[in-house]
Amino acid sequence: MADSHSLPLSEKNCVKVSTLQRALEIVISSLFFCLLVYCLLSLTDHGFPWLLAFLCESWFAFNWVLNLITEWTPMVYKTYPDNLLQQVPDLPALDMFVSTADPVLEPPIVTVNTVLSLLAVDYPAHKLACYVSDDGCSPLTLFSLIEASKFARIWVPFCKKHDIQDRAPFRYFSAGESTFPCDSPPEFLLEWTKVKDEYENLCQKIEDAVQHSVPLDISGDYAAFAHLETNNHPTVIKVIWENKERLSIGLPHLVYVAREKRPNHPHHYKAGAMNALTRVSGVMTNAPFMLNVDCDMYASNSKIVLHAMCLFLGFKHEREGAFVQCPQINYDYLKDDPFGNSVALPLKTFWPGVAGIQGPLYAGTGCFHRRKVIYGLSQNDCTDHIQGHLDVEALKDQFGNSMELVSSANKILAEKIDDPHDLSSAVEEARKVASCGYEHNTSWGKKVGWIYGSITEDLLTGLKIHARGWKSILCMLDPPGFVGSAPTSMPVMLTQRKRWITGLLEILFSKNSPIFSTLNAKLEFRMCLAYIWILKWGLISIPVLCYSLLPAYCISTNSYFLPKVGEPALIMFVAVFLTKFLYTLYFYLESGLSITAWWNYQRMGPRSTILSTTSLLFGTISVVLKLLGISEVVFEITKKDQYCSSIDDDDHNGNAANAGKFTFDESPIFVPPTTILFVNLTALAMRLLGVKLPSALQGTTGLGELVCSVWVVICFWPFVRGLFGKGKYGIPLSTVLKSGMLALLFTLCCGKISLPLR
Numbered sequence: 001m002a003d004s005h006s007l008p009l010s011e012k013n014c015v016k017v018s019t020l021q022r023a024l025e026i027v028i029s030s031l032f033f034c035l036l037v038y039c040l041l042s043l044t045d046h047g048f049p050w051l052l053a054f055l056c057e058s059w060f061a062f063n064w065v066l067n068l069i070t071e072w073t074p075m076v077y078k079t080y081p082d083n084l085l086q087q088v089p090d091l092p093a094l095d096m097f098v099s100t101a102d103p104v105l106e107p108p109i110v111t112v113n114t115v116l117s118l119l120a121v122d123y124p125a126h127k128l129a130c131y132v133s134d135d136g137c138s139p140l141t142l143f144s145l146i147e148a149s150k151f152a153r154i155w156v157p158f159c160k161k162h163d164i165q166d167r168a169p170f171r172y173f174s175a176g177e178s179t180f181p182c183d184s185p186p187e188f189l190l191e192w193t194k195v196k197d198e199y200e201n202l203c204q205k206i207e208d209a210v211q212h213s214v215p216l217d218i219s220g221d222y223a224a225f226a227h228l229e230t231n232n233h234p235t236v237i238k239v240i241w242e243n244k245e246r247l248s249i250g251l252p253h254l255v256y257v258a259r260e261k262r263p264n265h266p267h268h269y270k271a272g273a274m275n276a277l278t279r280v281s282g283v284m285t286n287a288p289f290m291l292n293v294d295c296d297m298y299a300s301n302s303k304i305v306l307h308a309m310c311l312f313l314g315f316k317h318e319r320e321g322a323f324v325q326c327p328q329i330n331y332d333y334l335k336d337d338p339f340g341n342s343v344a345l346p347l348k349t350f351w352p353g354v355a356g357i358q359g360p361l362y363a364g365t366g367c368f369h370r371r372k373v374i375y376g377l378s379q380n381d382c383t384d385h386i387q388g389h390l391d392v393e394a395l396k397d398q399f400g401n402s403m404e405l406v407s408s409a410n411k412i413l414a415e416k417i418d419d420p421h422d423l424s425s426a427v428e429e430a431r432k433v434a435s436c437g438y439e440h441n442t443s444w445g446k447k448v449g450w451i452y453g454s455i456t457e458d459l460l461t462g463l464k465i466h467a468r469g470w471k472s473i474l475c476m477l478d479p480p481g482f483v484g485s486a487p488t489s490m491p492v493m494l495t496q497r498k499r500w501i502t503g504l505l506e507i508l509f510s511k512n513s514p515i516f517s518t519l520n521a522k523l524e525f526r527m528c529l530a531y532i533w534i535l536k537w538g539l540i541s542i543p544v545l546c547y548s549l550l551p552a553y554c555i556s557t558n559s560y561f562l563p564k565v566g567e568p569a570l571i572m573f574v575a576v577f578l579t580k581f582l583y584t585l586y587f588y589l590e591s592g593l594s595i596t597a598w599w600n601y602q603r604m605g606p607r608s609t610i611l612s613t614t615s616l617l618f619g620t621i622s623v624v625l626k627l628l629g630i631s632e633v634v635f636e637i638t639k640k641d642q643y644c645s646s647i648d649d650d651d652h653n654g655n656a657a658n659a660g661k662f663t664f665d666e667s668p669i670f671v672p673p674t675t676i677l678f679v680n681l682t683a684l685a686m687r688l689l690g691v692k693l694p695s696a697l698q699g700t701t702g703l704g705e706l707v708c709s710v711w712v713v714i715c716f717w718p719f720v721r722g723l724f725g726k727g728k729y730g731i732p733l734s735t736v737l738k739s740g741m742l743a744l745l746f747t748l749c750c751g752k753i754s755l756p757l758r
């Protein structure tokens, strides 16, 4: 028999890329190159629209090249949890963080399911602690968690006994009896029914509390919440459950934390919440590893922690893994993914791609961290610290003036395991480190913890870790480690993307830009390009906006931006367009997805016309406003759908006809696409009716421009339907009027200024 100590915990392997994929990539790259050279050489023979088209194509080509560089050498990891269990009898401790911020936008039952799934993972319970950060400081959330911890006492043993895979009860019970093992004894059904009833009971209690039919008794557990405002309150910390006997088969600790908030004290949104939890857990359990998930992202692989530990412990050099990131995956896709939320493509290309460079980006959720890396350790400091050259005064400057926290950080940096504390006796100190003034004059948010300065704190924090020379590790499992919910309505989804774009551009145009990290620090050059590729995402809105107005402009003014039919150069334009389509189609079909899903991705995906002229454009504008000092950026929380095994959401499971239909609201975000649609419809109508603007030149618009204009209308088809839709399915009248005015203005301007053709 092989010596068990020689068996690997994990392996890193190259992914073989198919010849067809490589061939397509080479063809597209060559086409782009020829096209740009051709446009450049003939610039002087053509007019302004030609120049504009050339600039747009250059941006698309730049984007394409960065994309290829990012995805050129894909890698994946393989893990062996059984070997871990054999070789590491004393597994490392893990602190698990869940963040929630608003009991209305993030229904407590959602958070409860996430917490239950974490409490039930296959890992020794005395090595786990779960901390919930509640930025909403809501008694409802605390109440729900207290009730959930009671239910956990039957749920966790049930899951472990029957080796249930999906440990978020809503998910498990919604699958119904189909998940029963075929040889399940009759007792199982009885037990199942009992647990299900208990879960429904829990849902009901939470629902009643939400509906206020059960007034929360503002004494005892809830006294702290009396007369309290969400944005002006002291710290509230409750140890909901303590695994006092440290039983490996018991329940992990569960702690509720609402950090102190005061007006005029910036709280830094989620980054601030994570830093407060890092300190609170530091004085309570001080585990060397931390996991953080959003409130709607539950563990869907019961062995996820074991897999993550295989990745942390499985490599010879620690620098191989500052953090272990599971890709963001959603569970609630609508059929054929009408909003292009799909992660099918990134899972095949992006995630393995970055894993082959310096490692995956930190995506904010589903991520395991080494605490010492979060504490600011660089690769080269490692040895110093281990040799014990730690200066308590220097640590106080960085970590603040809680001696308990400083000594716990000292242990982490020196790699000493902290002895278990009695949680209740640590509450006082925890309250102190969660106060809003604690970070004043310390390194929190700058060098230590989650980094402040962008509302996509995740990407920034990961970037700073990579810049210190660390690598990170991708954890892609089947079933996935964690799954979360995707926005299921248009306005919510557009706002979320807008916020991402704003946050990403904030990083690109700041001193934290990856360019400086490559020049002055240890960010690898290709990794820098990969970061730039992501961070500049929003800027594509400008060429897309130009490109969707250009055909209409050309038609109205009788100018052109494409070669004429019959000119061989036109073939290049058409070929770039078509091969890029084929390229994504190839991935979709290879992943077994439908053509409709692919089309939806074209229409709504990350660089699609609709997304570019809405979220991406507004995100870019809000960053410009911020840079000019005109307005501040705020974190608008994404609304999560309510779920419960017994309550079915209409747009989700029931009324399929309306699922995925585009909905609109009064938001200005719908104005640009509606305007573009009107502009193109007007241009096409004028051409059909033979109406000419006074400035029109002599017959130069070709078939190409007309086809492009029709194409733009097809891309915006959901808006055409929105013009005739009723209620939330229709574009509001005010938006239609505003867009109509803007379109009129644009067309009139085309009539006045037709830019020189030569």
Ligand SMILES: O=c1ccn([C@@H]2O[C@H](COP(=O)(O)OP(=O)(O)O[C@H]3O[C@H](CO)[C@@H](O)[C@H](O)[C@H]3O)[C@@H](O)[C@H]2O)c(=O)[nH]1
Pocket: 099, 100, 101, 102, 106, 133, 135, 268, 269, 270, 273, 293, 294, 295, 296, 363, 364, 365, 455, 456, 457, 458, 496, 499, 500, 503, 635, 636, 637, 638, 639
């Ligand atoms: O002041 C705040 C605001 C938000 N959150 C939490 O942050 C998480 C993410 O918020 P959500 O509205 O769901 O944003 P998403 O766009 O869905 O989140 C993605 O993008 C964020 C960065 O923009 C990352 O932080 C997330 O991990 C990532 O999933 C949620 O758990 C919130 O409760 C807070 O704790 N405090």
Ligand SMILES: [Mn+2]
Pocket: 294, 296, 484, 638
């Ligand atoms: Mn979210």
